[in-house]
Ligand code: HEC
């Protein structure tokens with residue numbers, strides 16, 4: 001690259017930088033809503049609080065189809081193609097001996113609702129749906145209410 005080409009490129013990137021920062025400050029002024037709030041990108045933040053799971057009483061479910069929350073620690077319970085630690089207690093073969101609630105019958109149903117002899121692949125990765133119970137607040141406030149028809153009144 002010769003000298004004048006280099007100069008021209010430097011000029012263009014300078015201009016681009018100005019345009020981009022102008023756009024960013026405009027977005028800022030417009031009150032763009034983000035989970036980072038109005039924190040500049042180059043400013044550090046405190047590490048997020050790690051919520052501890054709550055052992056003991058089970059949390060009530062908020063709606064009928066909600067996967068129950070896990071009332072125990074799950075940290076070292078491995079789930080991969082070779083092993084599923086959750087099933088060592090919750091499977092139909094083991095639940096009695098381990099005195100654990102058995103997996104739901106729905107977990108044996110395939111994609112089209114057909115019954116299968118073993119846990120359906122759709123349900124193999126338990127923690128995709130079942131998460132340990134914590135007192136974590138919702139990231140975004142909401143006014144969720146279960147359907148009134150589901151109440152006894
Ligand atoms: C060592 C045995 C054991 C292992 C391993 C285990 N659990 Fe449990 N689990 C239990 C027992 C016992 C209970 C009942 C606890 C209670 O009632 O307080 C339970 C309760 C639960 C419940 C609540 C069910 C309900 O109806 O409210 C869920 C959900 C659950 N476990 C999911 C999991 C998942 C997901 C894993 C794997 C990440 C797992 N468990 C691994 C023994 C185990």
Ligand code: HEC
Pocket residue numbers: 064065066067068084086087090101102103104105106107119122123124125126127128129130
């Ligand atoms: C796709 C989401 C999903 C996955 C994956 C999943 N579950 Fe569930 N699970 C649910 C839902 C929803 C319910 C409650 C409604 C029902 O019975 O289907 C439930 C219910 C349960 C219950 C309570 C059963 C009862 O009779 O009250 C246990 C125990 C459980 N699951 C364990 C597991 C284990 C262990 C795995 C992994 C092998 C797993 N689940 C994977 C969604 C899931």
